[in-house]
Structure formats: structure tokens, C-alpha cells
Amino acid sequence: MNKQxxxxxxxxxxxxxKTPTETAGLIGQLKSAVQNPGCEVVICxxxxxxxxxxDATKGSCLHVGAENVHFEASGAFTGExxxxxxxxxxxxxxxxxxxxxxxxxxxTDQTVNKRTLAALAAGLKVIVCVGESLGQREEGxxxxxxxxxxxxxxxxxxxxxxxxxxxxxxxxxxIGTGRTATADQAQEVCAAIRRVVGELxxxxxxxxxxxxxxxSMNAGNAAELLSKPDVDGGLIGGASLKADAFAAIVxxxxx
Ligand code: PGA
Numbered sequence: 001m002n003k004q005x006x007x008x009x010x011x012x013x014x015x016x017x018k019t020p021t022e023t024a025g026l027i028g029q030l031k032s033a034v035q036n037p038g039c040e041v042v043i044c045x046x047x048x049x050x051x052x053x054x055d056a057t058k059g060s061c062l063h064v065g066a067e068n069v070h071f072e073a074s075g076a077f078t079g080e081x082x083x084x085x086x087x088x089x090x091x092x093x094x095x096x097x098x099x100x101x102x103x104x105x106x107x108t109d110q111t112v113n114k115r116t117l118a119a120l121a122a123g124l125k126v127i128v129c130v131g132e133s134l135g136q137r138e139e140g141x142x143x144x145x146x147x148x149x150x151x152x153x154x155x156x157x158x159x160x161x162x163x164x165x166x167x168x169x170x171x172x173x174x175i176g177t178g179r180t181a182t183a184d185q186a187q188e189v190c191a192a193i194r195r196v197v198g199e200l201x202x203x204x205x206x207x208x209x210x211x212x213x214x215x216s217m218n219a220g221n222a223a224e225l226l227s228k229p230d231v232d233g234g235l236i237g238g239a240s241l242k243a244d245a246f247a248a249i250v251x252x253x254x255x
Contacts, residue, residue: 007202007210008039008226008231008253009166009233010042011127012093012240013067016046024047026243027056033247034187037061038254039233042093043240044127047081054090061213065127068101083122094119095235097129097153106137109152116153120161127166127235128153134173142171146189147196159201166210167193168235172213176237180225186213187228194230219248228254 014024018026023045034041044065053064065197070080075130086094097112098117112128117128128150132142150167157165174181190211198206213225213237225231233253238244 003232006232007092007207009042009210009212010037010039010246010253011042011065011093011095011166011168011212011235012246013042013098013214013231013235013237014043014045014049014240015067015100017241018045018049020049020052023052024056027053027175029061030062030244030246031057031060033243034061034250035191036047036251039250041250042050042127043096043239044093045128046240050086050089050091061154063092064090065125067095067097069094069096069097069119071111071118071125073118083119083124085249086119086237087122087124087155091124093125093127095127095129095168097149099129099131099170099175103172109149112149112153113155116165117156120157125164125166128166129214129235131170131172131175131189131215132178137171137173143192150193150196151200154197154200159205162197162201166212166233167197168212168214170214170235180216180218180221181213183221183224183228183231186225186231188240190230190232191230192242210214217249219245219252221253222249223255226255 042063042065044067096115101107132145194206210232212233212235213231215235218239
């Protein structure tokens with residue numbers, strides 16, 4: 001399938017950066033830097049910045065996402081945020097299963113699945129992150145591991161709900177390290193992700209799935225990564241905090 005028919009999505013993952021006050025400033029810069037993009041543009045901010053981000057992006061081309069979500073709708077889960085709380089604010093997207101959550105906050109494939117189901121049920125669009133560590137790549141198990149992560153994350157997700165799922169391939173060794181996967185490595189795993197989704201949901205669903213690459217994507221390497229047939233967008237950490245760099249990546253995706 002012609003990749004132009006798929007939705008290209010560039011999402012910024014701000015991680016634990018920017019106060020609400022600083023958020024307003026950066027969104028102001030982004031609104032002037034990113035105009036008439038040729039792709040969907042999302043900024044995922046800390047929970048505390050979401051009200052400000054939703055407000056500041058109104059009427060612009062920027063969509064707002066959260067960086068995590070709990071799988072229960074409400075209850076005794078001190079410190080957690082539920083999917084209905086996010087949609088009530090006007091948040092449209094959420095990142096689930098980022099490797100930093102898996103590494104530092106004991107996120108498992110099973111909780112990624114529960115969060116994905118809860119977020120979809122509330123009407124959010126979900127960016128599910130998968131990817132291997134350096135050790136796993138060296139052991140030659142990247143494809144098996146990523147297939148497993150995708151299969152478990154999508155358990156119970158209907159074909160209809162899959163339309164609201166994006167899968168982000170983020171090799172852990174490339175995140176925040178300045179070490180990017182080569183465009184061929186990114187292509188290889190993004191294609192494997194599309195294959196497993198095809199096995200689960202059929203070829204048309206796989207053809208329509210947006211698959212992102214993430215891991216030290218920047219203004220210099222975005223065009224090459226995004227030129228690959230199965231790389232439909234990017235999940236951008238560090239470079240999403242600089243309006244010019246982020247705008248350059250958005251431009252590369254819109255070409
Ligand atoms: P990075 O982060 O672009 O800073 O490597 C990507 C991510 O963690 O989503």
C-alpha cells in the first residue's frame with residue numbers, strides 16, 4: 001500500500017519537562033513554527049501541563065496527549081490519572097508503555113495492554129511503545145520480542161478500536177542517547193510490526209496502521225528515517241522541546 005494513504009503522525013514526548021508556565025511559552029513558539037503541516041502533530045506533556053496545553057492549542061493544528069494513563073476509571077490509586085479524567089480535559093492522545101515507564105515504573109506488557117484497553121474505551125488515541133534493549137538486539141531477538149510486545153499490547157483490542165492505535169518502535173538503546181537506529185534498522189522492525197498486525201487483523205488493517213520510529217530522531221536524520229516505506233511518523237523526545245527542531249521534523253514528515 002502507498003504509505004501516503006496512511007496518516008503520518010509526529011508526536012513530541014516532553015517527558016518530565018516544562019512547568020505549566022513554560023508550556024504556554026513553548027506552545028506559543030510551536031504555533032508559529034508549525035503551520036499547515038502535512039501530517040498530524042501531537043504534543044504529549046506532563047499531566048500538570050495538560051489543561052494549559054489544551055487551552056493554548058485551541059484553534060491550532062496541534063493536538064494534545066498525555067504520557068501515561070491508569071487502567072482503572074477511578075478508585076483508590078493514589079497519585080494516578082484515569083482515561084476519563086484526560087478526555088474530560090480535552091486530551092486526545094496518550095502514550096502507553098514507554099520504555100522509561102517499563103524500566104523505572106515496573107510497567108509490563110500486561111499493564112500496557114490494560115492501559116491500552118482503558119484508554120481506547122474512553123475514546124483516546126493510543127501510542128503504544130515497543131522496542132528492544134541493546135542486549136536483546138545483540139542476542140538477535142529484536143523481532144521476536146517486538147512481535148510479543150505488540151501481540152500482548154493488542155489483546156482484546158477490536159479491529160474497530162485498532163484504528164485509534166499507533167505503534168511506536170523505540171529501540172531502548174536509541175532513546176536519549178544520540179544513537180539513532182539506522183533508517184534500515186528502523187524500517188526492518190516497523191515492517192515486522194506491520195506484519196504481526198496483519199496476522200492479527202488482516203492486511204487492510206495493517207496497511208492502515210501508523211507506525212512511528214522513536215529514538216534520537218532529530219532535524220538532521222528525520223527525512224531519511226521517514227523516507228522508509230513502513231516508517232509513518234516519529235515519537236520525538238529531546239528535539240520536541242525545541243520549536244525549530246520539532247518544526248523541521250514535522251516538515252520532513254509532510255513531504
Ligand atoms: P529521544 O526520546 O528523542 O530523546 O531519544 C524519544 C522518546 O523517548 O520517545
